[in-house]
Amino acid sequence: MAPSAMSRWTTSLSEAQPVPYWLDDPGRPHPEPALTGAETCDLLVVGGGYSGLWTALNAKERDPQRDVVLLEGREVGWAASGRNGGFCAASLTHGLPNGLTRWPDEIVKLQELGARNLDEIEKAVARHGLDCEFERTGEIDVATETYQAWELRDWYEELREKGLADGIDFLDADAVREQVASPTFEAGLWDRRGVAMLNPAKLVWGLKRACLRLGVRVYENTPALELKSYGAGMAVRTPYGTVRARKVALGTNIFPNLVKRVRAYTVPVYDYALMTEPLSEEQLAAVGWKNRQGLGDSANQFHYFRLSADNRILWGGYDAVYPYGGRVRAEYDDRPETYAKLAGHFFTCFPQLEGVRFTHAWGGAIDTCSRFSAFFGTAHQGKVAYAAGYTGLGVGATRFGADVMLDLLAGERTERTSLAMVRKKPLPFPPEPFAWTGIALTKWSLARADAHGGRRNLWLRTMDKFGLGFDS
Numbered sequence: 205m206a207p208s209a210m211s212r213w214t215t216s217l218s219e220a221q222p223v224p225y226w227l228d229d230p231g232r233p234h235p236e237p238a239l240t241g242a243e244t245c246d247l248l249v250v251g252g253g254y255s256g257l258w259t260a261l262n263a264k265e266r267d268p269q270r271d272v273v274l275l276e277g278r279e280v281g282w283a284a285s286g287r288n289g290g291f292c293a294a295s296l297t298h299g300l301p302n303g304l305t306r307w308p309d310e311i312v313k314l315q316e317l318g319a320r321n322l323d324e325i326e327k328a329v330a331r332h333g334l335d336c337e338f339e340r341t342g343e344i345d346v347a348t349e350t351y352q353a354w355e356l357r358d359w360y361e362e363l364r365e366k367g368l369a370d371g372i373d374f375l376d377a378d379a380v381r382e383q384v385a386s387p388t389f390e391a392g393l394w395d396r397r398g399v400a401m402l403n404p405a406k407l408v409w410g411l412k413r414a415c416l417r418l419g420v421r422v423y424e425n426t427p428a429l430e431l432k433s434y435g436a437g438m439a440v441r442t443p444y445g446t447v448r449a450r451k452v453a454l455g456t457n458i459f460p461n462l463v464k465r466v467r468a469y470t471v472p473v474y475d476y477a478l479m480t481e482p483l484s485e486e487q488l489a490a491v492g493w494k495n496r497q498g499l500g501d502s503a504n505q506f507h508y509f510r511l512s513a514d515n516r517i518l519w520g521g522y523d524a525v526y527p528y529g530g531r532v533r534a535e536y537d538d539r540p541e542t543y544a545k546l547a548g549h550f551f552t553c554f555p556q557l558e559g560v561r562f563t564h565a566w567g568g569a570i571d572t573c574s575r576f577s578a579f580f581g582t583a584h585q586g587k588v589a590y591a592a593g594y595t596g597l598g599v600g601a602t603r604f605g606a607d608v609m610l611d612l613l614a615g616e617r618t619e620r621t622s623l624a625m626v627r628k629k630p631l632p633f634p635p636e637p638f639a640w641t642g643i644a645l646t647k648w649s650l651a652r653a654d655a656h657g658g659r660r661n662l663w664l665r666t667m668d669k670f671g672l673g674f675d676s
């Protein structure tokens with residue numbers, strides 16, 4: 205990278221605030237008071253992100269008389285639910301390729317359940333008046349190298365042969381650039397119905413309001429410190445009080461699970477994003493993007509990008525940073541060296557936007573598991589359920605996970621709980637230093653594959669054989 209280019213690209217970051225764009229909103233609601241004293245309830249939900257809020261909301265919609273309490277350690281949506289790209293995907297399996305590889309016998313059912321889940325999210329947005337800028341635009345996976353274009357075409361043909369290509373279109377270079385103008389695009393696959401764009405923070409705030417309207421008691425700035433059996437139910441200790449509940453649903457994702465044996469199944473991966481200033485009409489015309497799809501490129505180290513409601517471009521991904529020991533710390537949320545790298549990639553993709561400034565730059569932790577998609581389980585004789593491991597695709601899938609947890613707590617055998625995806629868990633990550641060494645070798649190998657026409661080395665082929673991986 206030439207010094208002049210580095211200077212030009214980093215200049216675009218000179219006024220960027222190191223805070224998530226979505227959370228930097230004057231309409232951000234005030235937190236609910238912290239819990240003090242003792243509470244009792246039918247269902248206690250721990251975690252105030254999408255996972256916990258969907259669980260509380262769905263529990264009340266299933267049974268309006270159920271007494272539900274939700275605890276959040278800080279403010280609802282402050283972590284992954286308020287920092288993500290706002291891609292609300294139907295896929296429950298971190299994309300069709302991953303699902304087809306891992307659960308080929310169930311993939312049709314998983315696709316059907318995922319599509320139904322996304323439809324139910326859209327209905328909930330309307331039913332509860334969730335003002336979250338929901339747009340059912342679809343998403344285009346773009347190839348930026350010739351070998352990726354061939355891989356996309358081959359994958360499309362495979363989907364057609366398997367009867368899984370409904371609603372998916374292959375776009376050659378001219379067709380994809382007609383949708384979004386970038387000289388780097390060689391081809392694309394447009395999933396027309398399977399992804400919606402939304403404002404992630406406004407979704408979580410809307411879910412909180414809906415829960416409160418239905419009678420859920422929400423306590424913020426109330427971390428859950430300890431979980432233990434208490435008579436016929438469970439008790440959770442907090443800094444200033446306790447909650448006794450018949451059943452408990454844990455939606456804490458990347459944060460240490462109150463069921464300690466679950467912790468080895470996830471590691472934190474830090475992901476980073478930039479947000480531009482609003483594009484002018486001329487700048488927007490220069491990139492096209494009339495159909496406002498979400499986009500993601502096909503590299504192992506991939507980018508995701510989309511338009512906001514006020515025509516900013518969110519540009520994120522590429523670096524996936526695992527901190528030694530799997531620690532989740534606020535200091536990892538800001539990484540200027542990654543912002544500089546992302547800015548350079550942005551202007552390579554959209555050279556016609558040179559001069560655009562970034563207003564926000566931020567990061568956050570993703571709960572990654574070795575199979576890239578959520579896993580589920582129970583503890584304490586079925587009185588506790590958990591879901592985690594969404595690996596960056598939780599905006600939509602967490603609602604499905606909420607229903608799985610409620611099914612498990614009810615002891616019901618449903619089409620959800622009958623799935624192998626629900627019944628079986630991924631392989632856990634090894635302890636340190638083996639986790640850090642293995643992840644570092646995997647990241648190096650993925651970058652090398654991107655630089656060598658997608659060819660996977662022995663390490664990656666071995667990981668593939670055992671169904672292991674690392675992703676964000």
